[in-house]
Amino acid sequence: MIMNSRWWFYSALAGASLVFAPVLLLLFAAMLIYPTLPTLETLTDYRPKIPLRVYSAEGHLLGEFGEERRALVAINEVPELMKQAILAAEDDRFYEHGGVDFKSVLRAAYSNFTAGGTKQGASTITMQVARNFFLTNEKRYSRKFNEVLLAFKIEGSLGKDEILQLYINHIYLGQRAYGFSTAAQVYFGKSLQQIDLAEMAILAGLPKAPSAYNPVTNLKRAQLRQTYILRRMHELGYINAVQYDAA
Numbered sequence: 001m002i003m004n005s006r007w008w009f010y011s012a013l014a015g016a017s018l019v020f021a022p023v024l025l026l027l028f029a030a031m032l033i034y035p036t037l038p039t040l041e042t043l044t045d046y047r048p049k050i051p052l053r054v055y056s057a058e059g060h061l062l063g064e065f066g067e068e069r070r071a072l073v074a075i076n077e078v079p080e081l082m083k084q085a086i087l088a089a090e091d092d093r094f095y096e097h098g099g100v101d102f103k104s105v106l107r108a109a110y111s112n113f114t115a116g117g118t119k120q121g122a123s124t125i126t127m128q129v130a131r132n133f134f135l136t137n138e139k140r141y142s143r144k145f146n147e148v149l150l151a152f153k154i155e156g157s158l159g160k161d162e163i164l165q166l167y168i169n170h171i172y173l174g175q176r177a178y179g180f181s182t183a184a185q186v187y188f189g190k191s192l193q194q195i196d197l198a199e200m201a202i203l204a205g206l207p208k209a210p211s212a213y214n215p216v217t218n219l220k221r222a223q224l225r226q227t228y229i230l231r232r233m234h235e236l237g238y239i240n241a242v243q244y245d246a247a
Helices: 002-036 078-091 102-115 127-135 141-157 160-170 181-189 197-204 219-235 242-247
Strands: 054-055 062-066
Touching: 054 102, 062 219, 078 160, 078 219, 127 141, 127 160, 141 219, 160 181, 197 219, 219 242
Parallel strands: none
Antiparallel strands: 054 062
């Protein structure tokens, strides 16, 4: 009876070691890496490259000179439906998590395991900001680990609206367009405040893969992504059935 009890004790101890050892290693790695992460001055003092613009005497834009098309917009100038389209497409729990959405991580891990490959990601908007400003897109665990740590650091220093504003202004959306304000002009010839719900859903579909869902070169795929985003907006209660059907 004593031997049996000891066997169960040592088995439980071994099992606990298998569970907690990786966690302790991750915590130790985080303690070593966190102090070496880049400072957030690039985010807190955001000054992107703005192209040189030439206007006529009447105020009409004659031309732009520069590799990147950009136009900054404040978060309070972004239509609410545009923000909701982005959240529905990229991170509908953005205002609830602390930089990493662990529910989405578990859901993506299960989906990828059952699919036998990487079919679904779990990058939050904050993680995408970290990657776009400080990291590369290389598929390495070390890069992903740094991305997670940077996401926590960003969330500890900036408010949610500040993070979303950075994302809206900085994300690449194809056609040399950076940010949703520029993309509205490039794809639809309108300001961000003038585009309708259907157009918002097209733009919100671009961050996932700007070349694959580009409405200029891949209209059918762009429309499939657009339909998915509109459906998600309806499921999340951002739009009603009438708005959904119209869009």
